[in-house]
Amino acid sequence: MINYDDKYLKRGASASKSEVHSAIKNTDKGIFPGAFCKIIEDRLGNDPEYCNIMHADGAGTKSSLAYIYYKETGSISVFKGIAQDSLIMNVDDVIAVGATSNILFSNTIGRNKHIIPGEIIAEIISGYNEVLKMLNDNGIEIHSCGGETADVGDLVKTIIIDSTLTARMKRSDVINNDNIIPGDVIIGLASYGRASYEKHYNSGMGSNGLTSARHDLFTKIYMEKYPESYADKTPTEYVYCGKYNLSDGFGHGGLSVGQAVLSPTRTYAPIIKKIFDTIGRKNIHGIVHNSGGGQVKCRSFGRGIHYIKDSIIEIPPLFELIKNSTRTDYPEMFQVFNMGCRMEIILPESFAHEIIDIAKSFRVEAKIVGRIEKNPHSNIKNKVTITDPNGKRIVY
C-alpha cells in the first residue's frame, strides 16, 4: 500500500492540511462554532437576529485535468464544468449551514495567458451563469457580482479558478451541527447517477482528491506531453503513474475515464432547499458536506459523538477504479474521497422516510447509512466507524 500523505507531499499538495490548520488555530471561530461554516454577527446589517457567512473555495487541480482534456479534444466546454466545481464547492458548504437566499457570488481566475485563450474565460463565465440560473430555478437565490481575471503566467502554470459566496441569514435558520445527538440517524445522499437537474450522468467525483486521482489514473504519456499540468518538483515516479488514457472507456454513463474524473461536482442545494421547506429546519440536527476529508469529515462536528456508518451507499465505479489503480486501501480512500456520498443529513429517524422520498423525487439515491451514538471514550472528541464493502469496520 502506498502512503497517501507521503504521495500528497511529493506532489506539492496535502491530504490533511495540518499546517494550514495550525496557521489559523487562534482564529476566532464565530458565533456558531459548531456549524459547518464559520458564521459571524450581522456585520452587514447590524441586526441581532441575523448573521453573515463569507466562504471561499475553488476547483483545485481539477482545472489541470480540464486543461489536458481541452488540449487532447479541442473542446473548451469542459471548463463550464470547472466553473460548476468552483461554485458548488461553496454552495454546498453554505447550504450545510442553511443559507438558501440573500447570497452574493464573486470569482477569481488566475491564468497563464501563454496557453489559456480568452474563449476559455468566456466559457467559465458562461458556466457560472448556467449553474446560477439552475440554482435560482430551484429556489436558491444567488446573485452574481462578477469577478476578477488576472493574467499571472509567472504564478500559474495553466489556470486556477476560485469562488467566494457571501450570505446573510436569520440566526434562527442556521443548521448548527452542535445539535447532533445520540439516537439520530445519518441519511446519505448519493454523489453519482443523474439527478433531475443534471444534464449528464455524474460519476460522483466532486472536487477533492483530484491530485491523487489524476496522477494515479492517467498514463505517463501526459507527463511528456503536458509538463505544464503538474508541479516541477514532483518526482517523476509520482507523476501520471496510472494506466488510463483520458479517452479510454469508463463503462458507465457513456463517459470516458477522463470525462468521469471531470464530472462536474453535483450540488445538493435543490434537494436540501426542498427538505427545509417540507420538514422544517428545526428538525434537522446537522448537515455534513463530505468535501476535503471525505466520509470522515463528520468527525469535526459535535462533541463526544460516535458516527457509525454501517450501511453506506454503494461505492460507485469511479472510486473502485481509483482504489484498484492505486492499490489504496479503504481506510485511506474514505478519508480522501466522498466514495459515493457527498452529503449527509443527521436527524431523528422519524423524518428519514420523507427525506429519502424528496431525494428520490430529484432522482438522487438516498438511504439511512448509519446512526449517532455517544462516543464511549470521550465527552469531547468524536469517533467515526465505517463498515467497508467487505464488512470490515474501519475506525477513525
Add this chain to the structure above:
Amino acid sequence: MINYDDKYLKRGASASKSEVHSAIKNTDKGIFPGAFCKIIEDRLGNDPEYCNIMHADGAGTKSSLAYIYYKETGSISVFKGIAQDSLIMNVDDVIAVGATSNILFSNTIGRNKHIIPGEIIAEIISGYNEVLKMLNDNGIEIHSCGGETADVGDLVKTIIIDSTLTARMKRSDVINNDNIIPGDVIIGLASYGRASYEKHYNSGMGSNGLTSARHDLFTKIYMEKYPESYADKTPTEYVYCGKYNLSDGFGHGGLSVGQAVLSPTRTYAPIIKKIFDTIGRKNIHGIVHNSGGGQVKCRSFGRGIHYIKDSIIEIPPLFELIKNSTRTDYPEMFQVFNMGCRMEIILPESFAHEIIDIAKSFRVEAKIVGRIEKNPHSNIKNKVTITDPNGKRIVY
C-alpha cells in the same frame, strides 16, 4: 522603445485585458454603472435604500518577487506585505465608491507545498490581521471571515494570494463617478513617502505592472536560480533582463531595490474616510483608484469628459528607475504604473484646499494635478491628457 503589449504577452500576462473585457462585455453593469466598482441592489438585506458590492482582486505576480526575496534573505516577513497588497487592492477599490463600514473580508491562497512552508501561510494571515487592525483603528470597519488555503502544486508555481470584500451601504452614500463635470478639479494623492499610518518609507509601487517591473529591473541571475518564479514559455530574452540585484541600494528610504519594488501597496482609506467625515460625500463628484491602467484609469469614468492633468505629482524614484531600465517612454509608463499617484479625487475647486490639508495631516503629499473639461470631440467617449515631466502633452 520596447512594445509593452508584446512584452506582456510574451510573459503570459497582459496590460490591456482586452480579452477579459470581451468575455464579460454582456455582463450586467449594476445599479450605478458609472461608479468605480460594480454595485448591485441590496440582495443581502432587500432594503431599497441600500446596495451591495462584492469585489475580488489579488497581489498578482508581486508574490513571485516576494518568494525570491524570501529565498535570498531567509526572511518570511516580506509576505506580510503581500497580504497587504492583496487586501488593499480591494479596500482602495471599494473606498472609491464610498464603502467604509459593514464590510466583510475573505481570502484564498493557492500554494505549491513543495516550496512554500506553513510559516509563510501563518505570516500572510498575520499580515492580513495587522492591516485590518490598522484600518479599523482609522474607522474603516472590515470584519475577517477567514479564507481558504489550497495546496495546488500542480497549478501554482509558488503562491497566489487573492482577497474578496463584500460591502453593504446606503445608496445615498455611494460616490458615483457619473457626477464628474466640467469645471471640477482633480486632486492627486501621492503613492510614495511615509504616511502617518505606515511603518516604513513606501516607494509607491502598488500591485500593478509587477510582471514588467520584476523582469525589467532584475538580473538574469534569478532566471537560473529561480525557474519557479516565471512562466516556462516566456522567451529567455524577456526573463529578468534588468541590471539590478534585489539587494542593490535604492538610495531612498533606506531600501534596497528589491524592497522598493516590494513596498506594500499604500491604502488611502484612512484619508478618504476623514474626507467623507469632514467635507461630506455629496461634495465629491468622483474618486478614481489608479490600479490597472495607471494614470489613464480615469478614462473609463464619466461621459464626454476630458481629464487634463497638467500639474502631476512629482514622479518618485522607483518609476524613473523602471523607466530608465526598460527604455520605456512616458506614454507607456503612465498606462501601466501609477507613477506616484494612485488615488484621485474629483470635485469643485472650493474643497481642494481642505482635502490637501487632510492628506497632509496623514503626511501624504497632495495637490491639484489637473481639471475636468468637456471632451470637445465626443459626448460619450472620454479623453485624458497628461503633461509629462518634460512638458510634453500625452493624449489618450
